[in-house]
């Protein structure tokens with residue numbers, strides 16, 4: 302054994318050690334029961350497949366659960382949480398190391414490994430991480446109880462969690478200080494700088510005087526640590542287990558892909574009408590919520606004063622699951638309240654724009670949108686309870702293949718005088734231009750389609766359109782819960798597309814882009830789909846577009862949720878705007894993956910908004926804050942929402958809103 306080692310149980314009487322071991326056993330039993338009880342709640346969910354590319358999952362786990370990179374997107378709470386997390390992990394590992402050194406190495410093998418240099422480095426590490434833990438806890442308490450950000454609500458569990466961590470950490474330091482003062486070895490003590498500092502008041506005190514204080518503090522410290530561990534599955538501390546588990550099992554599907562209802566014709570009920578119809582993964586989602594409120598902060602529905610808070614929604618569902626839990630995975634015990642109406646109000650569900658800002662911000666990868674659409678599916682298909690205006694929209698999609706209900710035979714009207722090639726079975730084209738309903742029928746968006754044709758022709762792109770055979774892609778129907786209509790439209794479009802030969806599909810609509818790219822493969826439609834901004838960026842790079850000075854100097858660009866957050870296309874539109882000679886891109890404060898929704902997604906385009914402040918008006922203010930000469934968009938819904946907001950504000954003449962392709966068309970030499 303080395304000359305410097307950890308004197309475990311120094312001064313602790315045998316009876317206290319025995320009580321400690323008995324309490325440890327009780328702790329393990331209470332902990333195990335709690336974990337079993339909680340995991341059994343997940344297991345009561347419906348089956349769902351989770352792919353297991355272990356390497357990818359482990360990598361994501363290390364990145365998001367261990368390095369916590371998502372949490373760090375918000376500097377203060379991120380750093381605070383990292384200090385607490387790593388402090389706890391290292392102190393836990395330190396305690397485990399001491400136990401191994403004493404209970405295994407010393408008592409069984411009569412040797413020690415926690416000695417000399419290793420022991421000194423061990424002490425220093427624990428001292429530093431213990432300090433970070435306490436600093437983290439103080440930062441958390443300051444934020445929670447002094448700064449009080451609106452996204453946080455304070456329950457007794459928060460105070461319990463922080464109070465316990467602070468008390469356990471502080472007592473650990475006091476014990477170290479008393480040990481150092483009792484043994485008086487400055488050459489060892491300097492390896493615990495904080496402990497050494499705290500030891501100064503006791504330095505002149507004798508071992509005998511320190512003895513009873515040490516024993517008392519040790520007993521309280523060790524008992525508190527055991528209570529802390531035992532309470533893990535019964536308090537908010539459960540997120541220490543549930544959150545990393547949820548991160549490990551997170552969805553690896555494309556962000557924009559909603560799962561289909563399989564065998565639709567054979568189903569008796571649709572979507573989620575009762576709590577028991579959620580899958581085990583969704584139950585794990587609900588259980589993993591840490592109440593951090595990041596989702597709520599980012600939510601446009603919440604910002605506009607609707608009843609929907611993604612945080613509240615997930616917590617309501619969590620509460621539903623925790624109520625009257627049963628240990629028997631087979632006898633599913635439902636939530637005592639009706640899911641629809643009592644736990645979740647229809648107004649909450651219909652307020653969602655499906656922008657995914659909540660999912661993007663959630664540090665534990667909870668899938669709010671999927672749960673919302675599942676519950677919408679029940680309202681729409683099982684209850685027929687859709688908001689009045691959307692009922693008409695859905696009918697029109699069914700009868701005319703477009704949400705406006707304009708004649709399906711008029712889909713080509715916008716092309717009059719343009720000489721646009723309609724694809725024929727006999728010929729192959731490089732690009733099939735998927736026009737989309739907005740650009741085909743909406744007067745403002747028809748200008749975008751015309752600009753698109755002009756630019757494609759100027760660049761010599763080989764393209765054609767589908768003409769009257771094109772139907773609504775079904776995005777709004779699917780997000781409104783009308784899965785039957787969506788699947789019908791998808792199958793019809795795929796059948797039509799089968800008749801033609803093309804290499805790629807290009808579209809200016811991010812909703813069509815997302816649906817064709819990520820959701821049509823569910824029905825056998827596999828295509829290379831690109832957004833028009835991606836094609837434009839390529840044409841610019843290849844020097845196929847001669848561009849003169851633009852009409853606008855300061856241009857701000859609004860990221861469409863379905864293009865950016867859903868499909869990671871952030872750079873292409875910016876590259877296109879950067880190619881306009883003399884134009885300056887003015888980024889809004891909320892941009893790229895933190896861009897704020899325009900308010901048009903998830904079927905909101907077809908709903909009457911009864912809100913304090915419309916989402917598009919909030920977003921227009923974001924744009925106005927950077928004093929642009931023009932707002933650039935890359936989505937027909939965003940364009941419409943911006944134009945509407947500018948009209949209400951009376952600035953439609955002074956603030957042009959243009960699709961990126963219109964800006965390029967205007968700048969063509």
Ligand code: SF4
Nearest residue numbers: 600653654656657659
């Ligand atoms: S998807 Fe958007 S609107 Fe819907 S809950 Fe999430 S943040 Fe709110």
Ligand code: SF4
Nearest residue numbers: 590591593594596663
């Ligand atoms: S859902 Fe995610 S982001 Fe929202 S409060 Fe829960 S953990 Fe935080």
